[in-house]
Amino acid sequence: MQIAVNNVETRFDAEQVFLNEIDSNNTPKNIKEVCEGTRIEETSISGNCPGLILNNYKRLPQNPRCFACRTLRDRLFTKAARQRTAANKKYKSQIPLKRLKNKCNLLQKKTKKLRSIVKTIKDKYTQISDKSFQRRIQSLDESERLVVTTFFEMAKKSNSKGRRYKLEWIYECLLIRFKSSSLYEMLRKRKILPLPTKSTLDKYIRRLNSSAYGFQPVLFECMKKRGENMPLSDRRGELVIDEMQLASGVSFNTNTKDFIGLVNLCDHTPDNLKNTVRDHALVFQFVPFKGGKSQALACFISKNAVTSQILQKLILECIILLSNAGFHVDAVTSDGAQWNRAVWKIFGIDEKKLSCPHPCDEKKSYG
Structure with a gap:
């Protein structure tokens, strides 16, 4: 015997249907209980749930359920467990990432502080060495001091690019080049003197003044600095x-x-x-x-x-x-x-x- 159950959402509804069927028909002995459903709020009853449970159990459980509801309940529990596992993994992965970020920030601050300390020490010893260096070259002539100072300035640069030359040295380089361009190139290539390239000299000449004629103020300023030690x-x-x-x-x-x-x-x-x-x-x-x-x-x-x-x-x-x-x-x-x-x-x-x-x-x- 089969009992059609429609629009059953709760156990109370199923029991009412069951009692009505008992009153109207001769209920078979193998019908024991009404299906409890999944008892999960999202999906309380399976769509294939018959509503009544036949006597298929050797021992009737405390919350009897049909096969469809049992299967749906197991699936829902498995899905919830997977979601909890994924959430736990995500939370556990965020904890070490946050710790690493904090550690990196602390290391960056420490590195920045150490760099500033190193720079301060370098500047301090550079000033001391510059003072002693200037004292030692005081006995040289002005042109000799200019050459030695330029040598040491170039030695501070690790790369040949980006060098800056004093205006007095540029004028001396121009005089050497005017005397003999081949001699200038030989002194520059063999690094006998710290001479700039031809293109660098041209850039300095263009920077002095757009016109090559007239009295150039830069020239007289250079002569004034040169004449202070003469x-x-x-x-x-x-x-x-x-x-x-x-x-x-x-x-x-x-x-x-x-x-x-x-x-x-x-x-x-x-x-x-x-x-x-x-x-x-x-x-x-x-x-x-x-x-x-x-x-x-x-x-x-x-x-x-x-x-x-x-x-x-x-x-x-x-x-x-x-x-x-x-x-x-x-x-x-x-x-x-x-x-x-x-x-x-x-x-x-x-x-x-x-x-x-x-x-x-x-x-x-x-x-």
Whole structure:
């Protein structure tokens, strides 16, 4: 006998159906109990649950269930156990990860602190070594000190790239290169002197000023630093002025984005000569009385010879700049060209009077 059970959700509903069936029919003896279901809130009864339990048990359990509900209950318990196991594994894996993160943070803080201590110690001993080093090289000449200091500065760099050179050393390198480019390359490749490459020199030259003409302030600053360790006798000399004719021509400099070959007298360029092709060059040079090193000071380019009025202003400006740098001009030398003789007349110099008051010191005179 089979009893159809529909819409049974709880044990009470199943019992009511069972009692109704007993009242209406002759209930067989093998029907013992109503199925208890899974007793799990998510799914309390299986969809295949018959509702009643036949006498298939040797001993009736405390909570009788049909086969479908027993199977569903086992599956639900297995699923819940798997979820608990997965959650425990995830929790246990997060604990060591968190510990490792905390440990890494502590090690990073400790490493940062140790690095700052090491840097402080290095800076302290570097200052001490620099002071003792400077004391030991005081007996050397200025040029020798410059070479030795540059050597030690380069030794601090582990890589040849990223080196920085002093401006005084760059000028010395330029002088060596102008004397002989092959000698310069030989000294650089064999590392006899710490010389920069040709491209590095070009970068420094472009950085000094976009124009190669006129009185460069950087040059006089370098001369001032150089003259601080020179005796007065080595800082006295004459200003030599010379003018030469050049071939006319204009070119375009791609680095400075400017035309080369036009008249350039800096602030003294007449309006009628602006954007005019040059054909003459005027050079200023300081030659000391003692010692064989002369220093080129400036170069100007013009159309024809520079007029006497402009030349007079350039001479005064050059003498004042040299005086501010600590160098003294006792004489001005030039050839006997017509425009130069005109400048002499402006300064009041003739065959009888060979000197005039110094622009920086009226008590002195130059000629």
